Amino acid sequence: MWISKVFVYKKSFFMIAKKQKNRKPKTKMIKKTNSRVQRVSFLKRFWLDKIFLNNGLFFWGLSSVLLIVLFLGLLSLLAAPNDVGITVTILPPPPTVSISASPNPVPDTSTTSTLSWSTTDATICNASGGWSGSKAVPSGTEVVGPIAVATTYTLTCTGLGGGPVSNSVTITIPVPSFSPSLPSINSFAATPASVTAGGSAILNWSSSNTTSCSSTDFAVGPIPNSSGSVVLNNLTATKTYSLTCTDGSNLVTSTTTITVIPVPTVDLNSDKTSAGAGETAKLTWITTNTTSCTASGSSGIIGWSGLKSPPSGGSQDIILPSAPGGYTYMLTCDGVSDSVMINVGLPPEIVNFNSDKASVKPSETATLSWKITGALSCSASTILPFFAADWTGIVDSTDNISYNKVITLPNSDGNYGYKLTCLNTYGSISRNLNINVSTAGTGGGGATQIVNPILGAKPISETFGGTGGNGIEITVTVDNSEITADFEGGINLSWVSKGADKCTASGVNGWSGDKPTSGNELIANPGIEGVYTYILTCENAAGQKTIAYSKITITQPQKIEGVVNIIETEVAPAAPTEENKPLIQETITAPINEALTKTGVVDVFSVDKQKSSWQNILTIIMALSLLGLIGRGIYGFYWARKNWGFVFNSQNGFAIANAKIEIRRSADNQIIQTILTDYKGRFRFKLKDLKDGNYRVNVEKRDYAFPSKLFVKKGESAKNIYLGNSFKLIKSKGLRLKIPLDPILSKQI
Numbered sequence: 001m002w003i004s005k006v007f008v009y010k011k012s013f014f015m016i017a018k019k020q021k022n023r024k025p026k027t028k029m030i031k032k033t034n035s036r037v038q039r040v041s042f043l044k045r046f047w048l049d050k051i052f053l054n055n056g057l058f059f060w061g062l063s064s065v066l067l068i069v070l071f072l073g074l075l076s077l078l079a080a081p082n083d084v085g086i087t088v089t090i091l092p093p094p095p096t097v098s099i100s101a102s103p104n105p106v107p108d109t110s111t112t113s114t115l116s117w118s119t120t121d122a123t124i125c126n127a128s129g130g131w132s133g134s135k136a137v138p139s140g141t142e143v144v145g146p147i148a149v150a151t152t153y154t155l156t157c158t159g160l161g162g163g164p165v166s167n168s169v170t171i172t173i174p175v176p177s178f179s180p181s182l183p184s185i186n187s188f189a190a191t192p193a194s195v196t197a198g199g200s201a202i203l204n205w206s207s208s209n210t211t212s213c214s215s216t217d218f219a220v221g222p223i224p225n226s227s228g229s230v231v232l233n234n235l236t237a238t239k240t241y242s243l244t245c246t247d248g249s250n251l252v253t254s255t256t257t258i259t260v261i262p263v264p265t266v267d268l269n270s271d272k273t274s275a276g277a278g279e280t281a282k283l284t285w286i287t288t289n290t291t292s293c294t295a296s297g298s299s300g301i302i303g304w305s306g307l308k309s310p311p312s313g314g315s316q317d318i319i320l321p322s323a324p325g326g327y328t329y330m331l332t333c334d335g336v337s338d339s340v341m342i343n344v345g346l347p348p349e350i351v352n353f354n355s356d357k358a359s360v361k362p363s364e365t366a367t368l369s370w371k372i373t374g375a376l377s378c379s380a381s382t383i384l385p386f387f388a389a390d391w392t393g394i395v396d397s398t399d400n401i402s403y404n405k406v407i408t409l410p411n412s413d414g415n416y417g418y419k420l421t422c423l424n425t426y427g428s429i430s431r432n433l434n435i436n437v438s439t440a441g442t443g444g445g446g447a448t449q450i451v452n453p454i455l456g457a458k459p460i461s462e463t464f465g466g467t468g469g470n471g472i473e474i475t476v477t478v479d480n481s482e483i484t485a486d487f488e489g490g491i492n493l494s495w496v497s498k499g500a501d502k503c504t505a506s507g508v509n510g511w512s513g514d515k516p517t518s519g520n521e522l523i524a525n526p527g528i529e530g531v532y533t534y535i536l537t538c539e540n541a542a543g544q545k546t547i548a549y550s551k552i553t554i555t556q557p558q559k560i561e562g563v564v565n566i567i568e569t570e571v572a573p574a575a576p577t578e579e580n581k582p583l584i585q586e587t588i589t590a591p592i593n594e595a596l597t598k599t600g601v602v603d604v605f606s607v608d609k610q611k612s613s614w615q616n617i618l619t620i621i622m623a624l625s626l627l628g629l630i631g632r633g634i635y636g637f638y639w640a641r642k643n644w645g646f647v648f649n650s651q652n653g654f655a656i657a658n659a660k661i662e663i664r665r666s667a668d669n670q671i672i673q674t675i676l677t678d679y680k681g682r683f684r685f686k687l688k689d690l691k692d693g694n695y696r697v698n699v700e701k702r703d704y705a706f707p708s709k710l711f712v713k714k715g716e717s718a719k720n721i722y723l724g725n726s727f728k729l730i731k732s733k734g735l736r737l738k739i740p741l742d743p744i745l746s747k748q749i
Contacts, residue, residue: 094162095122099155101144105172112145113171115153122157122165129154129168147171183210183247188254195235197263203256204229205243210252213245235260262289266338268331274343276426276547277322278506278535281342283329284315290333297329297339304329320344322507322535324374346535346549347427347464348375351400353420359436362411366435368418369404372397375422383417383432386410391418409437427547430463465538465546471499472538474548481550484557485527488671491552493534494520500538500546507534507549529554643734644684645722647677647699650711650740655681659701659741666694666726687731696726697737704741711740 099117106113118139119125125135130151131144137157144153150173156166188205195201206227207213213225218241221228226245240257265288272281283304287293293311295304300321308314311333321327324346330339351371360366368391372378378397382388390407410416414437421430461477479492496518497503503515509526511534526532532552539545647656659677663685664670672690677683699706707724722737729735 092159092161093121095157095159095165096120097122097125097155097157097165097167099153099167099169101153101169101171104169105174106145106147107174109148109173110146112143113147114141114143115169116141117155117167119157121159121161122163123159125155125157127153127155130171144171147173149173181209181247183245183250183252184208185210185213185243185245185252185254188243188256190241190256190258193257194259194261196261197236199235199260200231200233201235201258202229202231203241205254207245207252210245210247213243215241215243217241232258264288264290264334264336266290266293266331266333266336268329268338268340270329270340270342272342273340274345274425275320276537276545277320277324277344277346277533277549278504278537278547279320279545280317281320282315282317283340284313285331285338286313287311287333290336293331293333295329295331298327300325301327301329319506322533345424345426346374346533347429347547348378348397348422348424349373349551350420350422350429350431350462353431353433355418355433355435357435359438360409362413362437362439363408364437365406365408367404367406368433369402370395370420371400371402372422373399374424375399376424378420378422381419381421383419386414386416388416388418395420397422409435413438427464431461432463460550462548462550464548472540472544472546473498474500474503474536474538474546476536476548476550478550478552480552482553482555483525485525485529485554486557487525490525491523492520493523493550495536495548497538497546499540499544501540503536503538505534505536508532509534511535523552526554529556643687643736644682645735645737645739647681647683647701647739647741649704650708650742655679656701656704656741657681659683659699659704661739662698662700663690664696664698666696669696685735687729687735690729690731692730693728694726695729696724697722697739698724699739699741701741703744705744706739706741708740708742710742 097117097119099115101113101115103111103113115131116139117125117135119137122137125137127133127135130153131142135142135155144151150170152168152170154166154168156164158164185205185207188203190201190203192201203218205213208226210226212223213220213228217239218230218232220230220243235258238257238259240255242253242255244251244253246252266285267287268283268285270281270283272279275281285293285308290311293308295306295308297304300323301318302321303318304316308316308331318329320342321344324344326341326343328339328341330337349372351373353368353370355366355368357364357366370378375397378395380391380393380395382391388407388410391405395405396403407418415434416437417432417434419430419432421428423429459477459479460481461475463473463475465473474495474497476493476495478494480487483491495503495515500517503517505511505513505515509523509532511523515521515536517538523534530553532554533549534552535547535549537545537547645661647659647661648654649656655677657677657679659681660674661677661683662674663672665672672695673685675683675685707722711721711723720736720738722739
């Protein structure tokens with residue numbers, strides 16, 4: 001019996017082991033660090049074998065052997081390390097499945113729905129019901145439909161832990177409720193919904209479950225007219241349109257509005273259509289149906305630009321440009337514009353008004369010449385109490401044409417004034433000239449005015465206004481109406497007004513703003529070639545105005561050619577050549593009140609044309625002889641003094657004639673005097689016009705360089721040599737300068 005128990009025990013043990021071996025679950029190796037588990041398992045088996053063997057001594061020996069073997073095994077276990085690998089098998093859980101649909105239910109039979117599912121511990125998933133095929137694990141989405149009827153969607157999954165496992169979702173649709181088909185207007189609208197006055201729009205409509213449509217605001221057309229369109233033209237005001245449709249027993253109504261935008265209008269006006277340069281004009285404007293207005297205009301206008309407020313209307317005073325011409329002023333409001341043209345002008349210009357003689361004998365004749373621009377008419381008159389029958393009334397005044405008239409001077413001595421007055425829309429201008437009548441006069445031609453070409457023209461005075469009942473008169477004087485661009489002295493502009501309460505300047509080069517009724521101002525040289533107009537507008541309390549102006553011409557500087565010797569109070573012309581040999585011998589004498597500057601004004605001197613009678617010739621010879629003796633004595637005394645200088649070639653010592661010499665103040669480099677060397681290279685400054693102080697001299701001569709870099713000082717000859725340095729002037733000690741210039745050698749090709 002114990003044998004059968006042993007075999008039963010062993011059979012059970014091996015069957016269990018075989019069963020565990022045949023399974024294929026996941027396994028996991030773990031280590032047990034405590035050997036007590038093995039010892040307990042050994043004791044249980046030992047006592048079990050003892051029970052099996054205690055029924056006979058025959059098997060006691062076998063049991064002893066087994067016990068010894070087990071004992072040795074126990075010793076081997078005790079001797080082995082505590083960490084022993086054990087394989088543990090962990091079975092996974094069974095799979096799970098969840099599924100949903102969105103939307104669910106669907107609103108109608110034309111709508112789709114999205115199925116979403118997720119699984120755990122699943123390896124394979126298959127769809128059934130409303131869908132089919134293998135599906136993604138562990139999750140996924142799929143769009144199904146449209147859903148025409150309620151449909152169930154099932155997802156079945158299996159995994160290592162078991163299965164199959166299923167889950168389902170049913171997508172339903174709402175049960176439609178029954179209602180009678182009532183009439184409806186699906187759409188009723190205008191295209192466009194907003195138009196400008198006089199524009200057009202189209203009304204469109206559509207309806208359902210209707211038999212006809214009608215309107216009291218527009219013609220819908222004959223039946224069937226459940227849908228249609230109509231064009232509305234020449235719309236003038238905003239209006240709401242109504243449409244009514246019916247199925248025979250029920251009515252439905254809809255409305256739409258067409259907005260009509262009024263057309264904007266702009267009306268711009270000026271209180272002047274023509275005015276003088278620099279005057280003020282008033283612009284006024286009236287607009288309707290506008291939201292924004294912008295000002296603009298011709299190039300050169302002043303103060304008329306940008307947004308204007310209020311847009312419904314307003315006014316603005318503007319200052320007209322200083323340059324003559326037609327100027328357009330424009331106002332644009334919401335795309336609509338209006339403009340005005342203002343013609344801006346100046347009084348006429350007297351280009352010249354001269355006499356061929358400045359001094360004559362009684363009853364001799366003279367020729368007056370004149371040229372005018374911009375005049376409507378010109379008249380001749382004399383300055384009272386003098387009256388000349390041959391210089392009165394209207395004279396010719398066509399633009400830019402030179403006119404001449406011979407007049408007879410009075411038969412008594414005196415200074416007689418002749419006047420030329422011209423006028424146009426913008427004002428009047430007059431200019432005077434005087435002719436001296438003297439019994440002791442030179443006769444036979446009188447005096448001809450000559451202007452030193454270095455310095456420019458004599459002052460010009462012109463009178464504006466004072467005619468046509470206007471009590472305002474302005475006399476403007478400019479000391480130099482034509483200068484070169486490098487002139488450093490400025491322009492002296494003076495004016496005197498009569499009957500004016502205020503004056504305003506406009507024009508160029510900073511000439512602007514309020515000015516006194518009489519005054520003078522030094523204007524800087526613009527330095528750029530051109531014609532510059534300086535305008536002065538004077539007015540009185542009665543609103544009367546007179547415009548005056550002065551034009552200054554700036555030219556490029558010209559190089560002075562020829563020989564001019566300047567010694568204290570003498571001006572000598574260049575020596576005559578075949579090209580400039582005079583027909584009549586001329587003697588030129590005149591006092592020079594101011595030293596020459598780089599460019600300035602010098603007093604006018606006279607050229608007396610001598611008669612050919614032997615008396616006059618003899619008188620001239622005697623006078624010249626006497627003057628020669630006196631001049632020689634003065635000449636020797638003059639050059640013996642210390643106040644002189646000498647300009648020479650640094651390489652050969654030869655004198656240099658016609659060299660321009662400037663003496664400048666060292667502090668501000670201001671030019672004080674300018675002179676030229678004579679034919680012997682000599683010069684002399686007017687020390688009486690200088691003050692003690694520090695000065696510097698500059699020398700200019702074509703083909704020569706200053707200061708000299710080649711001159712070598714040697715002994716006594718180097719005394720008073722000047723090489724461009726600043727020096728201190730003491731007038732009591734005089735001034736002697738020896739100035740070397742280096743010749744500039746040009747390479748011949």
